[in-house]
Each structure stands twice: as C-alpha cells, then as structure tokens.
Amino acid sequence: MSEQVSVTPSWLTPDPSWVSSGGGSTENLTAGTPPPPAILPPESSAELLVNPWDIVLCTSGTLIACENALVVLVIWQNPALRAPMFLLIGSLALADLLAGVGLVLHFAFAYLLRSDAAQLLTIGLVVASFSASVFSLLAITIDRYLSLYYALTYNSERTAAFTYTMLVLLWGASLCLGLLPVTGVNCLSQEDACSVVRPLTKNNVAVLSVSFLLLFGLMLQLYVQICKIVMRHAHQIAVQHHFLAATPHYVTTRKGVSTLAIILGTFAACWMPFTVYSLIADYTYPPLYTYATLVPATYNSIINPVIYAFRNQEIQKALWMVCCGCIPASMAQRARTPSDV
Template identity: 90%
Template sequence: TSTPLPPPPPHLRAGSLSAGAAPSSSIAWRCKAMPLLVNPWDIVLCSSGTLIACENALVVLVIWQNPALRAPMFLLIGSLALADLLAGLGLVLHFTCAYLLHSDSAQLLTVGLVVASFSASVFSLLAITIDRYLSLYYALTYNSERTAVFTYTMLVLLWGLSLCLGLLPVTGVNCLAEEATCSVVRPLTKNNIAVLSVSFLLLFGLMLQLYVQICKIVMRHAQQIALQHHFLAATPHYVTTRKGVSTLAIILGTFAACWMPFTVYSLIADYTYPPLYTYATLVPATYNSVINPVIYAFRNQEIQKALWLVCCGCIPASVAQRARTPSDV
C-alpha cells in the first residue's frame, strides 16, 4: 500500500487571492510532493504592502496633524493616501490569513478590503484630476465654499462606491462554490473582475480627457503671459510650463503602466491560466500605490514643509523660498 500524500499547502487552497489556477497548482503539488511552503510571489506582495502602508501612513499623519492642510486639494491627497494605506494593510493581512488562519471567511474579508482600497485609490486619482481641472478652469471662484462642498460630495461618493465593491466577495458574490466561475484572482468571479476592469478603462479614459484639457489651459495661460511680457521660447516661464505638461504626462504614463497590464490580462484570462501571469501583472499594479505619494504628496511644497517640521523641526531655506510653478499642477 502507498502512503497517502499530505494536503496541499495553504496558498494552493480555495480562497487564496492568487490561486487563479488552483487545479494545475494542485497537480504540481502532487507530482513534486515537496512544494515551497510559502509562495515567493506572495512574499513580494506582502513586502509591497508593507512599504505602501508605511509610506502612505506618513502622508496621512502629516495631513491629519497639520491644520493648515485642510484645503480641498489636500483632502483629496489625504483620501488617496488613506486608500493606499488600507490597500497596503490589506495585502499584509491577506498574506497573514492565507498562511496562518486558513479561514475562508478571513480570506473573503481581506480580499474585500484589498478590492475596496484599490478602488478608492483609483477613484481618488480621478477626484484629484477633476479638482485640478476645476482649479484651472474656474480659477477665480475655485476657493469658494461651493468647491469645499463639491469635494466632500466626491469623497462620500467615491468611498461609498468603493465600499460597495469591497463588500461583494463578503456578501456571497464569489466563486468558492463553483470553480468554473473564478477569475484570475480568487475568490473574485469573472463578472466581478470584468466590471472592475471595464470601470478602470472608463476612468482612465476620463482622466486622459481631463488632462488633455488641463494641458490646453496651461499652454493657453502661458501664451497669454508670454505675449504680455514679450517672452521668448527659451525663457524660464516657458521651461516651467513645459515641465508642468511633462509632469502631467508622467502622472498618466505611470498610472497606465502600473494598472493597464493587469486590467487587460484579467479581461482575457480565466482561472485556468498559470498563476505566474496573474502575479506578474498584479505586482506592478501595487507599485502604483508606492509611487502615488511621490507624485501627489512629497512633491507638494506645503506637504514638504510639514514633513520637514515633523522630521527635524525646521524648514530648509530652499524649500521655504521655492515658488509654485506650473510643474506643481
């Protein structure tokens, strides 16, 4: 008689965030009989989550403790940082639950947290884009009370919608009971991931359109100032304006480079695809939450001052005297 094989490790059981190809993984387990106890890709995701949580926690702390950072722009940056902070914590908790608790309920809760957090992060990016467009298009009335009300409304809507998306796996909209309905990310169904992916593409298209309009406004303002002061193309104002437009291109390019591979892959693939492809596209998507604080928070002059005060109790003269330029858009 042959000795029965031990059960597969936790990361190959139902409920794992990355077990999109559980059947093939189980076969590999039985053939080798000596698998890795911890998936290296899960360690990468957990490490990314730790970095994301620490980085964005600093931004949330600075904005929370500084009463001067209460303008609509900073509230939206704080919303983005909070969403990324929760996303990082969700990745860490999912790793912990997958390898220590072995509970489907805990898995569903952590997956719901990750979905809600990353959704709030993307929605916050859209809200920041809308805010920047309005601040340029309605420059004279931007600082009115109406802007604050509109900002709070956007925050309520984006977090409410994100919470609804995150609750889907917990409320039973998952594929634990029927393997064939699974997407590349268990326990999300193919319909779930399709809705999320299509929503991302629509949001990206809207952000692209808004940034094109922002570029037009910035260039138009630059031309008007150039005509008034008889500036030449090589003047500092032209250089800073061009830098501002380049910054917008970096923002969109980074966002697309991080999220587009996973979005497209999740639309065309299903649970039978090798999990390696899921990891290879999902890990870069998490890096967007690592880059967000650098683009939206740490480059901001007011947040830089607050960070210097928190870290060393002083503000360098180079930071205190730096003038705001179109590159800060």
C-alpha cells in the same frame, strides 16, 4: 526521508500543472491553500513552503502601508493642510494605506489562518481600498481641472462642498465594490466561475476592469484639457513678454505638462497590464501571468505618495517640521510653479 509539500498561490485556484505533476489530489481542499500534512506518508515530515510571489506582494504591502501612513499622519496633524487639494491627497494616501494593510493581512491569513471567511474579508478590503485609490486619483484630476478652469472662484465654499461630495461618493462606491465578495458574489462554491484572482468571479473582475478603463479614459480627457489650459495661459503670458521661448514661465509650464504626462503614463503602466489580462484570462491560465501583472499594479500605490504628496511644497514643509522642527530657507522662499500641478 523528508518530503516537502507543494504550495499553490494564495491568491489563485490550484495550478492544474501542480495536480498533473503528482503533487497530490486537491479534492475537498480549499483552493489557494497548501495541502494538509495528512496526505503525506506517516514517516514524512512536511515543511510549509511560501510562494515567492506572495512574499513580493506582502513586501509591497508593507512598504505601501508605511509610506502612506506617513502622508496620512502629516495631513491629519497639520491644521494648515485642510484645503480641498490636501483632503483628496489624504483620501488617496488613506486608500493606499488600507490597500497595503489588506495585502499584508491576506498573506498572513492565507498561510496561518487559512479560512474562507478571512480570505473573503481581506480580498474585500483589497478591492475596496484599491478602488478608492483609483477613484481618488480621478477626484484629484477633476480638482486640478476645476482649479485651472474656474481659477477665480476655485477657493470658494462651493469648491469645499463639492470636494466633500466627491469623497463621500468615491468611498461609498468603493465600499460597495469591496462588499460584493463578502455578500456572496464569489466563486468559493463554483470554481469554474473564478477569475484570475480567487475568490472574485469572472463577472466581478470584468466589471472592475471595464470601470477602470472608463475612468482612465475620463482622466486622459481631463489631462488633455488641463494641458491645453496651461499652455494657453503660458502662451498669453509669454506674448506679453514679447519673446516666447525664453520666458521662464513658459519653460516651467512645459515642465508642468511633462509632469502631467509622467503621472498619467505611470498610472497606465502600473494598472493597464492587469486590467487587460483580467478581461481575457480566467482561472485556467498559469498563475505566473497573474502575479506578473498584479505586482506592478500594487507599485502604483508606492509611487502615488512620491507624485502627489512628497512633491507638494506644503507637505514637504510639514515633513521637515515633523522630522527636524524647521524649514530650510530655500524651501520657504521657493514659489509655486506650474510644474507642481
């Protein structure tokens, strides 16, 4: 009679309920990997099971990688897309691309290679890339604020130099965060120090979570200032037309402010549950809660290209040129509006 081997989540320490239910002893086993077939009776044939949540994360990673690879390719091949705004969008797409690759590699190594070294490398890649994604979102927000506040001098060489400086700093900080698990800041030798995501320690995840909350607060403040500037400009233009509510510019400005609210709301909805949960929980909590908050966080990298890249008129034109070698007349004649902010 065949007996199946229970599998613990690849991202987490073994579920205590699995141990208590008679699934077998976890002594001398690498946490987050299936028990070896040796624990089964000789006459049993083991069938490797895959955690469904890991399949969801791997699927998300594949979609993230494909979607953002298209954005990176378009920006890389089009010389016209070299303005600071497009460099930051390209940085965001590259970070999300690496995050998708990291999710896929982590799934493959967890069920095929099952090595602590491979696990450290992939988790480091995921941490670094998602950190770069969040930092890139902050850089885009700063760039949008500066483009409105310093509208007359925004297109100067100083802006380009500032953009390159932001890129160097955000990728440097992200690389440092990603190297922490590889350089020894992990819980492989001390399971009780693990966070909700193995092999990250509780302190490591706490630093990442607090940093995210600070960055989110800064982004919120910048978006509030952006809304004030946009509404003030719209009001000044509308007053010149002597009729506020019917002015087309006022209508499109309201649409732009709504877009900013959607951007910030989507970002918070994706990342806030996992951030808050990782601060209050530890490795003893049920794995279901971790996956239920971690999966939506990955969806932010799926949504980012739609919000920041595919809505941009210049990138849309470049995509049309790549796909069919032409640009629709309606798109070529369309003017940029505040809703594109």
